[in-house]
Amino acid sequence: MTILAVGAQAADQPLDRMEITRRDLGAHDVRIEIIYCGICHSDLHQVRSEWAGTLYPCVPGHEIVGRVAAVGGHVTGHKIGDLVGVGCIVDSCQHCPDCDEGLENYCDGMVGTYNGPTPDAPGHTLGGYSQAIVVHERYVLRITHPEEQLAAVAPLLCAGITTYSPLRHWGAGPGRKVGVVGIGGLGHMGVKLAHAMGAHVVAFTTSAGKTQDAKALGADEVVVSRNPEEMAAHAQSFDLILNTVAAPHDLDSFLALLKRDGTMVLVGAPATPHPSPNVFNLIMRRRSLAGSMIGGIPETQEMLDFCAEHGITADIEMIRADEIEQAYARMLKGDVKYRFVMDIATMAG
Secondary structure, three states: OEEEEEEEOOOOOOOEEEEEEOOOOOOOEEEEEEEEEEEOHHHHHHHOOOOOOOOOOEOOOOOEEEEEEEEOOOOOOOOOOOEEEEOOEEEOOOOOHHHHOOOHHHOOOOEEOOOOEOOOOOOEOOOOOEOEEEEEHHHOEEOOOOHHHHHHHHHHHOHHHHHHHHHHHOOOOOOOEEEEEOOOHHHHHHHHHHHHOOOEEEEEEOOHHHHHHHHHHOOOEEEEOOOHHHHHOOOOOEEEEEEOOOOOOOOHHHHOOEEEEEEEEEOOOOOOOOOOOOOHHHHOOOOEEEEOOOOOHHHHHHHHHHHHHHOOOOOEEEEOHHHHHHHHHHHHOOOOOOEEEEEHHHHHO
């Protein structure tokens, strides 16, 4: 089927409306009418080939929510009319140890929702800035939030799981002090989720003007990271720090805030590397510096259910399809609270 999409033909070309095709429905496939798609910072990195290896035409988008329009004959978990989502993964090998454990995100054969290998035209996957998508039922997620919250659910498919997975893995909860560095698209979700898990949450921001916003999201304390006295007051006190910043910066000032055996997890992905940390900041207190990448399908479903139970959605600003370039420019300046979401219906207008 031929549908409308928004994408780029080259790294130096603006995003514009185009026609793309979707494969015919297979026995285990679900065809989804896309209603909203979140705008992730990684979309910008990919479409401009800042991480290298981008395939064109590039249609970004991996925060997809919509309604089931058709199902293959062997599909059992979804039916026409269901509200569903698709995140960052649309295929994996299904026979490696990672897939066996429901950690498809770490499978060497994981296929991303866009820019991944596929036998479908044009030879690589095309994402959610489009009117519809066809996905194997294994990678389609149930949405149980009220329908009126659907647009604000979209960013959970990337920003939500990217922060939920490390918070769960490293034990955020009651009695634990958790820091969240950066109060943007990822960070605002990290604060909400850590608060809902029962942790004592400290938000780190470079701007004192974000203090009230961070507290409204659920932060118990807010630290201006450019203030040495505020930073020193929290020395050696954190069990876990979730660092969401997607730009190179000094990691040592945050590592010094960890307790013995504390962990800082990097989830922001800068276009160029961070400065190397001082190894003594790690070895003298048995601290860990770790990374985490999205989450597997079972954990993503767990995250969506957790968010529905606790009334958690992203804070969003809706945009039209023809406003994507302006949204990217604003995102680079940090001028969004806290995630843009594209209204796919505007693509046809």
